[in-house]
Amino acid sequence: MRQVDYIIRGDYLLTMEGDLSVIKDGAVAVTGSDIVAAGTFADISEKYSSQKILDGKNKVVFPGLINTHTHAAMVYFRGLADDLPLQEWLQDHIWPAEGKWLSEAFVGDAVELACMEMLKAGVTTYSDMYFFQNTAGEKLEKIGMRGVLGAGIIDFPFTGYAKSVDDYFINAENLINNWKDSELVFPCVAPHATYTCGPDNYKKANALSEKYNVPIHTHLAETRFEVAECQKRYGKTPVEYFESIGLLSERLSAAHCVWLTDNEISLLAKRKAGVTHCIESNLKLASGFAPVAAMLKAGIKVAFGTDGAASNNDLSILGEMSTAAKVHKAVSMDPTVVDSKTTLLMATKNGADLLMLGDKIGSIKAGKKADLVIANLQQPHLMPLYDIYSHITYCMRPSDIETVMVNGKVVIENGKPATMDEAEVIAKAVAWQKKIKAS
Ligand SMILES: [Zn+2]
Missing domain, CATH: 2.30.40.10 (Urease, subunit C, domain 1)
Structure with a gap:
């Protein structure tokens, strides 16, 4: 015995x-x-x-359920601006709010609320794209939650976090070195999207991801605006553009992939890239319907992400599973697709594989x-x-x-x-809400 x-x-x-x-x-x-x-x-x-x-x-x-695409600290912007298209929502509401409020203190407090919400909903690992990830990492170690923390990268400086574009890469490399021995925190690189990050920065981010063998987490082919913009700038659709600059690999964790051609589905499958499906965010921002059934059929690792709470508006993977299972049946006019075993696989094993953690988590x-x-x-x-x-x-x-x-x-x-004071975390959220509302 x-x-x-x-x-x-x-x-x-x-x-x-x-x-x-x-x-x-x-x-x-x-x-x-x-x-x-x-x-x-x-x-x-x-x-x-x-x-x-x-x-x-x-x-x-x-x-434990795995949320493979979120911006945890955005919980403090939950319900701040709803019922808008993505570009207007980002440019007129979210980016100004982030510009005003983002700081280590904001991220530290907000991440506690996000972790509490996710853990209570059975999410044991989340993959994040944001800033001040060292602060988030400290919270995760204290709380005892697992996270793949992506250091955000964009083409323009961001006061308080990156004085120049080079700083994003310095911050990302520091994050990777800081947490390389952690059992709970897995750092990675997170260039934002094709419309905020140029090819040089994507290639630099990819080189960093290759050097340390960590995921590269980005948004990809989320809206028709993004596809049109990508075609205007680079003469290619987003996944074909990624193929042309060498971004497609097993390390790629691409969020959304709503607007894909058949050739792009084949490319993602051939390069063994992972895709995060964010059905509720896609529905709420009217971004469209990702071809999930076709991606699964092509053998792509498709997992679930809530995206940030500002566009969902919660961090429940159970919610994503239920919604996705129903929506894709209607979209494909086929009630046999995205069945209940498949959704739990997507929320567990596929998520772990996509995050390069398949040897550690995702199954019992x-x-x-x-x-x-x-x-x-x-x-x-x-x-x-x-x-x-x-x-x-x-x-x-x-x-x-x-x-x-x-x-x-x-x-x-x-x-x-068991590892957080629920009343205190909620009191902090209310205090931030009052400050943000007053402004
Ligand atoms: Zn996102």
């Missing part, structure tokens, strides 16, 4: 490995930060014992990190239960998430943050 730190039991265990079969009365043995074994409770309890057995009656255990398997979610199934909207995958995609709500573990540590217990 081997002693382990935790045995986590569930009436249903979804490992997201192999043929995705459901393990009834399953259990996961965890020691330190690692998953030691997963299987039926009968098998696990024969080989392992623990002082801490998390009871699994009426519960489902699955891998011996040797991987213990990033797990336990949800309570004793809810009217989850009764009766014939298919657990269906319930997670179509019916589950963030409030059903009871326990969340990241890297072997419980960070949400009975729905409450």
Whole structure:
């Protein structure tokens, strides 16, 4: 009998490995930060014992959800400007607000709120594009959440963060060096978009990503405006332009990819680039419908992102799963596409692979990190239960998430943050709201 730190039991265990079969009365043995074994409770309890057995009656255990595209600190701009097209929303509202408010203090406080919202909704890892990521990294280590933090890069200086364009690259390289040994924080490079970042800066960002073998995270082919602008500037559509400057690779994490030609889908697949689908942001900004079914069919790693809370307006991956599963059926006039197993795969394993963390997270398997979610199934909207995958995609709500573990540590217990003071985080958000509103 081997002693382990935790045995986590569930009436249903979804490992997201192999043929995705459901393990009834399953259990996961965890020691330190690692998953030691997963299987039926009968098998696990024969080989392992623990002082801490998390009871699994009426519960489902699955891998932590992964949000592969967001701007976490933008939670403080949630609901600041709604019902506008992307360019007007960015240029007239978001960029001026960011210009006025962005600072280390803003990012530090806002990231706490974002992490609390995501963890309570079962999101254990998020991939971010923003500024002041060292501050965000310190918060993640304190809270115990996993993050892939992308140092933002644009073609123009930004007061308080980058006096010159070179500073973006210096900041990015410093971020990479600062966090290279962290278990929770994975730094990366994040040039913003083809309309804010020229080819030279994209190539420099890509060289940095190659040098350190970290992801390069960018927005790509989000709107028709962007495609037209790209064609005007470079005579090519966005993905073809990326191919021409050597940006397409396994390290590329491209958010949106709404407007793609068939050739661009083939290029993304051939170069093994990853795509983040942000259905709710695309719907809200009326950006269009990404060809998700076609991308999945082509073998592209497609994962889910919420984008920032200012364009969603929440950070719930469960919400993205439900919306995407329904919208793509209607768009393709085919109710068999983006089924519930596929959505959970996209939200877990695909996300981990896209972030180059597939050996660490994304599924429940011996040797991987213990990033797990336990949800309570004793809810009217989850009764009766014939298919657990269906319930997670179509019916589950963030409030059903009871326990969340990241890297072997419980960070949400009975729905409450275990490593954050909820009242304090909310009080800070209210204080910032008052300041921002007054201006
Ligand atoms: Zn974005």
